Amino acid sequence: MFTFADYFYKIMMKLENKIKKMVYTDASMIITEACVKAGSDVFIGYPITPSNRFYQYGTQRFPAFLAGPDEITVMQWMAGFSAAGKFPVTATAFPGLALMAEGLNMAYAMELPMLLILTQRLGPSTGSATTGAQGDLMFLNGLISGKYPIPVFSHSDFEDAWDMTYEAIKTAMKFRTPTVLLTSKELVMTNKSFDLNKLKEIKPVEKFSTEVIEPFEPYKTGDELVPAYIPLGDKKYQVRINASTHNNAGLIKKNDPESMANTRRLKEKFEKRIDEYTFYDYDKEQGAKKLIVTYGISADASRDAVVKLREEGEKVSLLIVKTLLPVPGVILDIINDYENIIFVEENISGIYKEIIFGINENSKVSSVNKIGNLISPSEIIKAVRS
Amino acid sequence: MTKNNILTKVKMPFCQGCGHGIIVRSIAKALEQSGYGQKDTIIVSDIGCSGLVDPLFDTHSIHGLHGRAPALGVGVSLGLDNPDKKVIVIQGDGGVTIGLQHVLEAARRNIDITLVVMNNLLYGMTGGQISGLSTQKFKEQRNFEIDVPPFDIVKLAHASGAAYSARATSIKNYTDVMKEAIEVNGFSIVEFSSLCTSYAFKKLDQLQEVIEPPEVYRNERIPVKVHQRDTRSLLDNLDVIEKQFESKIDTRIGVVVAGSAGGGVQSAAKMLATAGMLSGLHATMKGEYPVTVGTGFSVAEVILSKSYVNYTGLEKPDVVIIVSEDGMNKIKAKLNGDSILIIDSDLKTDEFPDAIYLDFNKKAGKRGAALAALAYWLNKYGKLDVDSLKKAVSSHKYSDILLRAIDAGVEI
Numbered sequence: 001m002f003t004f005a006d007y008f009y010k011i012m013m014k015l016e017n018k019i020k021k022m023v024y025t026d027a028s029m030i031i032t033e034a035c036v037k038a039g040s041d042v043f044i045g046y047p048i049t050p051s052n053r054f055y056q057y058g059t060q061r062f063p064a065f066l067a068g069p070d071e072i073t074v075m076q077w078m079a080g081f082s083a084a085g086k087f088p089v090t091a092t093a094f095p096g097l098a099l100m101a102e103g104l105n106m107a108y109a110m111e112l113p114m115l116l117i118l119t120q121r122l123g124p125s126t127g128s129a130t131t132g133a134q135g136d137l138m139f140l141n142g143l144i145s146g147k148y149p150i151p152v153f154s155h156s157d158f159e160d161a162w163d164m165t166y167e168a169i170k171t172a173m174k175f176r177t178p179t180v181l182l183t184s185k186e187l188v189m190t191n192k193s194f195d196l197n198k199l200k201e202i203k204p205v206e207k208f209s210t211e212v213i214e215p216f217e218p219y220k221t222g223d224e225l226v227p228a229y230i231p232l233g234d235k236k237y238q239v240r241i242n243a244s245t246h247n248n249a250g251l252i253k254k255n256d257p258e259s260m261a262n263t264r265r266l267k268e269k270f271e272k273r274i275d276e277y278t279f280y281d282y283d284k285e286q287g288a289k290k291l292i293v294t295y296g297i298s299a300d301a302s303r304d305a306v307v308k309l310r311e312e313g314e315k316v317s318l319l320i321v322k323t324l325l326p327v328p329g330v331i332l333d334i335i336n337d338y339e340n341i342i343f344v345e346e347n348i349s350g351i352y353k354e355i356i357f358g359i360n361e362n363s364k365v366s367s368v369n370k371i372g373n374l375i376s377p378s379e380i381i382k383a384v385r386s
Numbered sequence: 387m388t389k390n391n392i393l394t395k396v397k398m399p400f401c402q403g404c405g406h407g408i409i410v411r412s413i414a415k416a417l418e419q420s421g422y423g424q425k426d427t428i429i430v431s432d433i434g435c436s437g438l439v440d441p442l443f444d445t446h447s448i449h450g451l452h453g454r455a456p457a458l459g460v461g462v463s464l465g466l467d468n469p470d471k472k473v474i475v476i477q478g479d480g481g482v483t484i485g486l487q488h489v490l491e492a493a494r495r496n497i498d499i500t501l502v503v504m505n506n507l508l509y510g511m512t513g514g515q516i517s518g519l520s521t522q523k524f525k526e527q528r529n530f531e532i533d534v535p536p537f538d539i540v541k542l543a544h545a546s547g548a549a550y551s552a553r554a555t556s557i558k559n560y561t562d563v564m565k566e567a568i569e570v571n572g573f574s575i576v577e578f579s580s581l582c583t584s585y586a587f588k589k590l591d592q593l594q595e596v597i598e599p600p601e602v603y604r605n606e607r608i609p610v611k612v613h614q615r616d617t618r619s620l621l622d623n624l625d626v627i628e629k630q631f632e633s634k635i636d637t638r639i640g641v642v643v644a645g646s647a648g649g650g651v652q653s654a655a656k657m658l659a660t661a662g663m664l665s666g667l668h669a670t671m672k673g674e675y676p677v678t679v680g681t682g683f684s685v686a687e688v689i690l691s692k693s694y695v696n697y698t699g700l701e702k703p704d705v706v707i708i709v710s711e712d713g714m715n716k717i718k719a720k721l722n723g724d725s726i727l728i729i730d731s732d733l734k735t736d737e738f739p740d741a742i743y744l745d746f747n748k749k750a751g752k753r754g755a756a757l758a759a760l761a762y763w764l765n766k767y768g769k770l771d772v773d774s775l776k777k778a779v780s781s782h783k784y785s786d787i788l789l790r791a792i793d794a795g796v797e798i
Contacts, residue, residue, distance in 0.1 A: 013666070017628040022663055024656070024671075025624055033621050042465075042612065049677060061620050064612045066464070069491050076454045076488065080461015083448055106451050129677050157696075190672040190698050191656070193663045196621055232428050232446045232462055233471045240440065241448040251441050252449065300696035374699040 021196040027161040028053035028188040030199075031117065031181065032061050034165035039204030040115070041086040044078050046071050046096060049129040050185035051119040054091035062089070071096040075103030082112035083241050085231030087169070087207065091117035094136055095126060101143060104178055106243040108144050109266070111176040111219075111227060113207075115169055120184040120296075122372060131372060132185035134296055134346040140180060141325055141355055149270045149326035151277060152180045156299030156320050158192065162199045164279065164322055171277045173205045175269055176226050182324060184297045184346070186374060212237070218250040219262055225269035270326055279322035282334060288315040290384060291338035295321045295352065298344045298375050305380035316384055327355065342383055343367040346375055391424060392417050394444040403588065405580030406435055408557050409504050410442055412578075413474060416564035422472050430459040430499075432477035435510045439476055453477070453484025459499045460492050464612045472568060473499040480509045482539055483518035489539065489575070493546035495610040496572040502564070503539060503575065506582040507596070514585025519577075523596040524586070536598075543575045544603035550574035552602040555594070563602075572609040625781065629666035631774040638691035639769060640700040642725075644713030645756050647675060647684045650791075651713070654756040655686030657788070660778035662690035665770050670698045683716040690770075705763055708733060709746055709755040726767075728759050744798050754791030761795030772796055 032054060035043075043058035044066045059065050068074035071092060078088040092100065097118055107114060118140075122131040140152050153168045155161040165181055172179040212228040213220055216237045219227045230237050240250025245263060247253040283306065294302045299320045306318045319334055335341055335356065341364055343353035350367035357365050368375055368383045392414035398407040417427055427445035431437045433452035440447040450458045459475035466473075482489060482503055492499060507524045509515045516525060518537050525532050544551040549572030554563040560578060567574035579597045587593050641658060645651040652673045659669035670689045676682040687700050706721060708714050708729045718737075721727070727741035734743050750758035757779075764772050772792065779788040 013629055016666075022627050023621065023624040024627060024660055024663060024669070025621065029620050033619060036617070057620060061617050063617065064614055066612065069487060072454070072485075073457045073488060073491060076450070076457030077461035077464070079450065080458045080463070081465035082461075083458075084462050084465025086465045102451055103454065106454075110448070110450075130674065186672065186698065190670060191659065192671075192695070192698075193627070193659070193667075193669040196624075196626075199621075231466075232448060233425070233466050233468060234446070235425050238424065238444070239446045242440070243450050246449075250447070252438075300698065303696045374697070376699055376701055377697055378701070 019197070022193055023196055024191055025194055026053065026188060026191045027155070027158055027183070029057050030158055030161045031165045031183075031188070032057035034162045034202060035089050035115065035169065036061050036063070037202040037204070038166050038169040039087060039207070040089045040169065042066060042081055042088050044068055044074050044081070044088050044090050046074050046092070048093045048096050050121050050132070050189055051091040051093050051117065053188060054117055054119075058089075058091070071099035072103060075100040075107070078114050079103065079107045079110065079112050082107065082114050083110070083232050085207070087113060087173070089115045089117065091119065093119050093121050093129070094123055094139070097136065097139070104150075105144055107178045108148065108150060109243040110241045112178065112241070113172040113176055113229070114178045115172055115181060116178060117181045117183065119188055120182065128372075130185065132187075132297060132346065132374070133371065134184060134298065135351070137182065137324060137351045137355065140182070148267050150178060150180060151175070151270065151323070152182050152325035153279070154182045154295045154322050154324050155187065156281070156296060156322070158194050159198050160322065161187070162202070166202050167277060167279060170205050173207055174209070174226070174276070175273075176229055182296065187297050217248040219246065220248045221265065225265050225272060274326065274328050277323055278328040278330060280331060281320040281322070283318040285310065285315050285317045288317045289339040290316045290342065291319055291335065291340070292316060292342050292344055292380065292384065293319045293321065293335060293352070294344040295324060298346055301375050301377045302344050302380055304377040305384065308377060309381055309384055314384065321352070324352065332356070339364060341365050342380075344375055344380055346370055391444060392422075392427065393442055396441045398442065399438045400435060401584050403581060403583040404435070405506065405578070405582070406504050409502065409560060409578045409580060410439055412560035412564050413476075413502060414443070415561045416568050417472065417474070419561070419565055420568045422568070426471055428462055428471060428473045430455045430462060430473060430475040432481040434478045434480050435506070436476050436478040436481065436504045453481045454488060455481060456485060456492050456499070456501055457488035459501070460488070460495070460497045463497055463499045467612060469498070469571075475499055475501045477501070477503060478510070479503065479505040479507065479517040479519035483537065486537070489543060490546045493543045493548035493573050493575070496547055496549055496605070496607055498572055498609045500567050500570070501573070501575040503577040504580045505577050506580040506586065508582060508585055510582050510585060514582070521596050521598055527596070538598070540575065540577050540601055540603065543573070544605065547605055547607065548573045548575055549605055549607060549609070550603075553577045553579075553598060553600050555579045555597050555600045557590075572607065627660060627663040629664065630777065631665040631771045633662070633665035633667055633690070633770050635667060635690055635692065635769050638689060638693075638695070639705070640703040641688045641690070641705045641707070642685065642700065642703040642717065643688070643707045643756050643760065644683065644685045644717045645708070646710040646712040647679060647681050648753070649684060649710055649756055650753045651684040651756045652686050654760055655688050657757065657775060657778040658688050658760050659690070661770050661774040662688070664774045664777055667691060668693065668695050670695045672698060683712040685713060685716055707756065707759045707763065709759055726763070728763055730755060730759070746795065746798070749798055750791040750794040754787065754794065757788060757791040758795030758798065761792040762798050765796045
């Protein structure tokens, strides 16, 4: 029998189908799409599990695609494109990152914008290519010789994947720097139902926004501490790009005040303007003395754990960090408000915890760690209760 | 065209008598004679004595890492994509062997750059050690590695596809050879013999006794460029899945499907997730298989839920479907008593006496067994309408075969 309730239900169903645009997809596709929408020019890749969906989608979606013969070459080609004014993207995993390390230092010192997507998998070494992990943050923290900060962003769900990709590209352009989108196997190879209408519109990032200060010198900067980005081959300005210690003219000059100021500026530009690229989700509960701190793939289990804990009367707050490096001061401010801080990370000893608190024992700090499998909500609940 | 303006007035930084200065002047002359101006030229420099050239050229310049300059130059050339610009990469014999792959790759693609190799037969900056381009005769004088022949970088580049490869050994024709190389449309390489007065010889005639003879090779081919194309949004291309069916799942349900590679496990799981979405549910799906994707186990996990799914792990699956021995071996240890177990009859075992054993492989074939077992479960337990699964497979290119597998599962 057809009732009014049935009729009403059908209307609601139709309305819901109209409001939502549900698709079956994965974060690799969402990130790829965000890269292209934000104005990336080329994907340069060498395939590696679990970053291979980026490579596959890259061949289909980027305005240009290049298949490098190895990761060292990939990073050099990227630097060349970037020096020529084109924004390059690549995706790799730890073994590829290790090969790119010297090239990334080069691009960093040259101040060349680019995006590196790093999909974490179980290490050490080749480890397990198809098993997820959160093991590469410490390597990134020390990647640039002298511990100069390289911005590292993390996403915790599909919407984040879209937003943080855009922010990573924006930061790369704004600060003339390589940036890293740190992800992991389970984050980018798990398919989910997803409402596409949740994605905000992305417009291409303005590439050459920093104004030239006349007379032009390739590494001269104003208050923003970022030199104007003029590609090689420019008709008006002579561009000199240099990875060795260099002066404002872009020529090798060691033990020279101007060159040393240039070197120090590589750190200062990120510190001075950190508010422009600080992202996190802070779910604060009034009166809570316990704080769960997490990022990336472990955020989902933490969200579930917090719901359950609160249902059972436990007061607990949740901090999901999305700007992992350099560590923004506001993250420390939040952490310092709590008596008990529980770090949740899928690695053997707590890498982010060590970055924040060091290796010294601290009675305020504990962690939930695991390798080879996702950390589950019940494991987090147990740790928070104890 | 303005003449004689490629070089700055900066004094050559090389040792007295060193051949590098002559090569630098030859490059500059060749550029000027070929009509390239300051802003048309990009010098890409390596590390070592040859890496000191940036301030000598009144052009654009980029100074990178040891051995990587040819790859950096490839990126610049492809990124500029401008035939009016000339990318000149300069490296020494040390740089060539560090980044040999980059030279071969640039030659293979015939990328429009000119690579200058200043071969002084040794590592000049670290004390005169031999390199991979040190000649036999040079090494014989030092009685060192005489049984190891050098690379012939000119022949290697030619064999890899370089449009132009040459070795120049007399300063009389350095500029002419360089000019030939610059005017090539594609990858050109010139190995110049260079005198190292600090660690090798004081005089040119001593150098001439140990170097390889001059040679020139050509390949008639056009350079490879980056193909720019218009692409369409991948997300907009996805099927939008609207609710058309009802489900009886009140909260959430977790399903594991275990079988073998090539057995349609991942595809069946995707169809179940889609069926869930067609029934208004949230769905997640993830696969696990060995790196050799064509053999061994294949396991998929699906969660269907009324509410949004955060954590996608499955600690206690509600339903486990096993259709092959590979699948059984993979997940046997993880099974606990709470799940509904649906297993192919061929795998019958005393370990799981409460499992449901049926002939999925016999009735639906190896490739259809996983989907048939899912259809059986949906039909028997009624969590989703079987028609939602049929709808999910309807747009698949082998939908006929898949629909037959679903029917076989329902009949079982």
